[in-house]
Amino acid sequence: MAQKLKKIALVASLALATIFLALQAQAQDKMPAVLPANWDNVLNEARGQTVYFNAWGGDPKINAFLEWLSGVARSRYDIHLQHVKLAATSDAVARVRSEMRENERDNGSVDLLWINGENFAMMKSGNMLFGPFAEQLPNFKYVDRIGKPATLKDFTQATDGYESPWAMAQLVFEYDPQFVPTVPKNSTELLAWITKNPGRFTYPQPPDYLGTTFLKQILYEVISDRVVLQSPATQAIYEKETAKLWQWLDAAHPFMWRQGQGFPASESALAQLLADSEVAISFSFNPGRASAEISAGNLNPNIRSFVFENGTIGNVSFVAIPLNSKNKFGSLVISNLLLDPLVQARAQDPAILGFMTVLDIKSLNLEDQAAFSQLDLGVATLAPDLLGKSLLEPDVSWMSMIAQDWQKRYGVLK
Amino acid sequence: MSPVLRPISGQDQGAFMSLWSWNGLWPAIRLSLVTGLAATLIGLAMTTALFALFQGHRIFRVFLRLVAPFLAVPHATAALALTFILAPSGWIMRGVVTLFNALGIPISQTPPDFITINDPGGLALIFGLVIKEVPFLVLMCVAAWAQCDAPRRRLVASALGYGRITGFWLTIWPVLYPQLRLPIFAVLAYSMTTVDMAMILGPSLPPSLAVQISKWITLPEPLYQGMAAAAAVVQLTLVAATLLVWRFLELMGRAISRAQFQSGIRGLSLDGPIKFFGLVFGLVGFGVLIFGLLALGIWSIAGLWPYPDVLPQTYTPRVWAEAQSGVIKATQNTVILALLSTVPAVFLVLAVLQSEFLGKRTYRIQRIIYVPLLVPQITFLPGLYQLTLTAGISGQTLTVAFAHFIFVLPYVALTMGPAFRAWDIRYAMVASAMGASRKKIFWQVRLPMLLCPILISSAVGIATSVAQFLPSQLIGAGRIETLTTEAVALTSGGNRRLIGTYGLVQSLFPAIVFGLALWVPTLTYRNRRTLRAPK
Numbered sequence: 001m002a003q004k005l006k007k008i009a010l011v012a013s014l015a016l017a018t019i020f021l022a023l024q025a026q027a028q029d030k031m032p033a034v035l036p037a038n039w040d041n042v043l044n045e046a047r048g049q050t051v052y053f054n055a056w057g058g059d060p061k062i063n064a065f066l067e068w069l070s071g072v073a074r075s076r077y078d079i080h081l082q083h084v085k086l087a088a089t090s091d092a093v094a095r096v097r098s099e100m101r102e103n104e105r106d107n108g109s110v111d112l113l114w115i116n117g118e119n120f121a122m123m124k125s126g127n128m129l130f131g132p133f134a135e136q137l138p139n140f141k142y143v144d145r146i147g148k149p150a151t152l153k154d155f156t157q158a159t160d161g162y163e164s165p166w167a168m169a170q171l172v173f174e175y176d177p178q179f180v181p182t183v184p185k186n187s188t189e190l191l192a193w194i195t196k197n198p199g200r201f202t203y204p205q206p207p208d209y210l211g212t213t214f215l216k217q218i219l220y221e222v223i224s225d226r227v228v229l230q231s232p233a234t235q236a237i238y239e240k241e242t243a244k245l246w247q248w249l250d251a252a253h254p255f256m257w258r259q260g261q262g263f264p265a266s267e268s269a270l271a272q273l274l275a276d277s278e279v280a281i282s283f284s285f286n287p288g289r290a291s292a293e294i295s296a297g298n299l300n301p302n303i304r305s306f307v308f309e310n311g312t313i314g315n316v317s318f319v320a321i322p323l324n325s326k327n328k329f330g331s332l333v334i335s336n337l338l339l340d341p342l343v344q345a346r347a348q349d350p351a352i353l354g355f356m357t358v359l360d361i362k363s364l365n366l367e368d369q370a371a372f373s374q375l376d377l378g379v380a381t382l383a384p385d386l387l388g389k390s391l392l393e394p395d396v397s398w399m400s401m402i403a404q405d406w407q408k409r410y411g412v413l414k
Numbered sequence: 415m416s417p418v419l420r421p422i423s424g425q426d427q428g429a430f431m432s433l434w435s436w437n438g439l440w441p442a443i444r445l446s447l448v449t450g451l452a453a454t455l456i457g458l459a460m461t462t463a464l465f466a467l468f469q470g471h472r473i474f475r476v477f478l479r480l481v482a483p484f485l486a487v488p489h490a491t492a493a494l495a496l497t498f499i500l501a502p503s504g505w506i507m508r509g510v511v512t513l514f515n516a517l518g519i520p521i522s523q524t525p526p527d528f529i530t531i532n533d534p535g536g537l538a539l540i541f542g543l544v545i546k547e548v549p550f551l552v553l554m555c556v557a558a559w560a561q562c563d564a565p566r567r568r569l570v571a572s573a574l575g576y577g578r579i580t581g582f583w584l585t586i587w588p589v590l591y592p593q594l595r596l597p598i599f600a601v602l603a604y605s606m607t608t609v610d611m612a613m614i615l616g617p618s619l620p621p622s623l624a625v626q627i628s629k630w631i632t633l634p635e636p637l638y639q640g641m642a643a644a645a646a647v648v649q650l651t652l653v654a655a656t657l658l659v660w661r662f663l664e665l666m667g668r669a670i671s672r673a674q675f676q677s678g679i680r681g682l683s684l685d686g687p688i689k690f691f692g693l694v695f696g697l698v699g700f701g702v703l704i705f706g707l708l709a710l711g712i713w714s715i716a717g718l719w720p721y722p723d724v725l726p727q728t729y730t731p732r733v734w735a736e737a738q739s740g741v742i743k744a745t746q747n748t749v750i751l752a753l754l755s756t757v758p759a760v761f762l763v764l765a766v767l768q769s770e771f772l773g774k775r776t777y778r779i780q781r782i783i784y785v786p787l788l789v790p791q792i793t794f795l796p797g798l799y800q801l802t803l804t805a806g807i808s809g810q811t812l813t814v815a816f817a818h819f820i821f822v823l824p825y826v827a828l829t830m831g832p833a834f835r836a837w838d839i840r841y842a843m844v845a846s847a848m849g850a851s852r853k854k855i856f857w858q859v860r861l862p863m864l865l866c867p868i869l870i871s872s873a874v875g876i877a878t879s880v881a882q883f884l885p886s887q888l889i890g891a892g893r894i895e896t897l898t899t900e901a902v903a904l905t906s907g908g909n910r911r912l913i914g915t916y917g918l919v920q921s922l923f924p925a926i927v928f929g930l931a932l933w934v935p936t937l938t939y940r941n942r943r944t945l946r947a948p949k
Contacts, residue, residue: 046838090631098800119634263618387427410619411619411620
């Protein structure tokens with residue numbers, strides 16, 4: 001009896017192993033090392049490919065947008081666009097790194113990746129990216145390279161064509177006018193408001209992306225010479241320039257939400273606190289977010305937004321193609337499609353995403369320009385001319401040093 | 415090479431140094447230790463009290479009916495349910511404000527700035543862990559119950575004048591506990607290494623070690639990858655050390671029980687107070703969970719729901735409508751993976767147990783299957799993933815099913831093994847004396863008698879598979895969408911509407927399976943009272 005069962009188990013495991021082996025490495029098709037000059041060729045080669053687009057999947061609005069994009073890609077180019085929903089971009093970066101360590105050239109699982117900042121810097125310096133390709137994309141000519149220099153510079157790092165921009169973001173504060181009759185114009189006024197309204201302000205715990213962005217924003221406000229932020233931080237400069245940032249935080253923390261003894265985990269957790277009225281001022285990296293949430297019925301309709309008079313940090317979302325992507329032609333076509341004026345206009349619609357376009361609208365034909373001018377920005381969105389100056393992201397070194405220092409100073413309760 | 419071994423192999427020599435210099439290391443270790451031990455002890459005490467005092471009582475039957483849904487709710491969902499009740503802007507405070515407003519008593523219309531959840535001591539986390547562990551431990555007791563001969567032991571104890579608690583502790587516990595030991599180890603290890611629950615309910619300055627590891631691992635700098643690997647080694651050592659501590663507690667418990675036995679104290683006066691406190695804690699704890707889940711259900715159809723409103727101002731089916739397309743495909747994958755991993759696991763465990771019973775050689779190496787329960791997933795999955803890459807089989811359904819199998823197997827083994835071994839061998843002797851063959855005894859006597867534990871362990875296996883996030887995501891190269899990978903990606907933000915929706919969808923399949931596991935034996939054994947689940 002047991003013999004028989006044992007045999008069954010043995011046979012079963014052997015069968016499993018055989019199936020695994022049989023499923024191994026299929027034929028690998030060769031990919032170009034650089035972009036072919038002829039775009040029609042790219043379109044032909046891309047036909048029928050499945051592009052695995054690895055992008056953060058935490059926002060249903062973004063997911064719905066990518067599903068719509070997938071429909072366009074299919075009908076226009078016969079490309080199957082699959083959104084691989086990530087909880088964190090670094091998951092995909094780690095996957096590409098592992099695959100490349102195993103020498104999986106041209107057979108990787110990530111075809112296209114939503115990326116910027118540190119992850120891009122890591123992948124580019126690690127020779128993990130395909131390119132340069134961005135400037136050869138037919139729609140790249142519409143990108144506003146002069147007015148939006150951040151489309152070519154990602155956290156001070158030149159993109160060199162290894163990633164293609166698709167959306168602009170800028171830090172905006174969201175507030176409840178009931179508790180904030182006059183909005184703070186700078187960090188000094190914000191601090192004054194915080195001390196007068198204890199428990200009603202907080203920021204996501206660094207090293208969360210939005211949390212460190214807030215710290216960088218305050219640093220921009222209190223620093224004597226903003227230019228130093230554009231080069232790598234040396235220890236001496238860093239210590240001198242950040243002293244006022246820590247003073248600001250030391251003054252603010254005792255009057256913040258939970259007396260600075262606890263912080264929300266992420267951008268969405270902070271957003272929830274605003275929706276629950278636990279805080280009266282919050283902030284996000286998307287100027288259209290508050291309007292979009294109000295129109296979706298998730299946020300108090302009286303919420304409005306503001307920016308600092310000396311500007312707030314802005315940055316750009318890019319897409320990049322890993323060097324080991326299996327479907328590079330398809331990924332190129334999707335990168336180009338993301339720059340299509342109609343796609344950009346849809347992304348900017350607050351009812352859809354509320355992301356700001358990377359294109360220079362004046363360079364478009366009249367019909368496409370109309371698609372943008374017809375957009376209703378929503379009740380809580382600042383008009384482009386009220387959005388103020390978009391500040392460049394500081395060099396990556398500032399971000400990681402500040403995040404580490406924050407951890408040392410505030411990361412463990414005394 | 416697996417990242418766990420990287421710091422040891424010297425690739426990241428600075429990793430341990432950086433870890434030691436992290437000022438949060440000791441608080442994080444202390445937090446993991448205290449919450450893990452406290453949650454397991456309290457959970458075990460509540461389960462024992464439930465069986466000792468209420469078995470046979472209506473309360474017990476009601477609770478047993480709720481066990482299936484409680485077990486099926488994902489940890490993260492349960493944690494968020496608690497959050498919405500307990501937070502300063504949660505249902506309790508909203509109720510208070512609404513009541514005060516109705517009575518005309520002035521009260522602030524903004525939430526108070528209390529620390530309720532995420533308290534630095536980890537009380538909220540312990541609370542959440544206990545609530546999720548008690549149903550699991552109850553289920554384990556149910557699986558073990560039939561082999562304990564409990565009614566007769568209880569009869570003897572009460573005939574000798576012992577109280578229910580003391581009688582249970584002295585007569586049933588000694589046969590029940592050996593069957594519970596492995597599940598308890600699993601609970602203890604889980605409580606110390608859980609990430610999702612600790613992230614939502616636990617403190618963050620610093621968080622528990624497991625949460626910190628999962629945070630470091632998502633940062634791009636190699637320094638943090640090294641620190642995560644080093645911390646994983648510390649975490650593993652910590653779990654192993656805690657299991658030793660538990661072993662010491664077991665010995666202490668035994669000594670106490672012996673002393674008590676010899677003293678002859680009947681302990682009748684214990685029953686009343688324990689009954690009272692057990693009821694209060696149980697009602698409050700599970701009341702909060704039930705109301706929290708109800709609230710999440712409402713959130714999933716809520717339009718605008720600002721503070722201090724007790725109910726939403728508007729309702730909308732939008733979230734459900736949007737979730738629809740993703741859910742169908744994901745449900746298919748989830749069911750396929752659950753079956754592909756659980757069915758082989760159940761057969762394998764049965765085969766091994768039967769061959770052990772027949773006196774065939776068993777290998778100590780078998781115990782290696784329990785390693786996945788003790789080692790944090792995040793520490794050894796990257797290694798497994800590397801292996802599938804080398805073999806060129808990542809991203810395929812069968813590979814993912816195999817990864818699930820690795821986690822399902824230990825749960826199936828630890829839920830089935832004890833009951834299988836505790837089966838009264840005299841049934842086999844009787845059958846054999848009546849001329850039944852070994853085969854017949856196995857298929858027609860033993861398996862039917864073990865129906866309850868087999869179904870329960872299959873249900874646990876399926877639920878385990880359904881809950882897997884990292885194996886599905888990593889080994890599946892992000893291409894095999896399951897309900898859990900969808901839910902984790904979508905809820906990485908903490909959006910209550912989405913969590914309400916996905917929490918319900920994720921719970922549905924396991925709830926059905928647990929329900930069946932508890933219900934089928936009652937149906938099949940309408941006329942075999944002792945084979946049914948306890949009532």
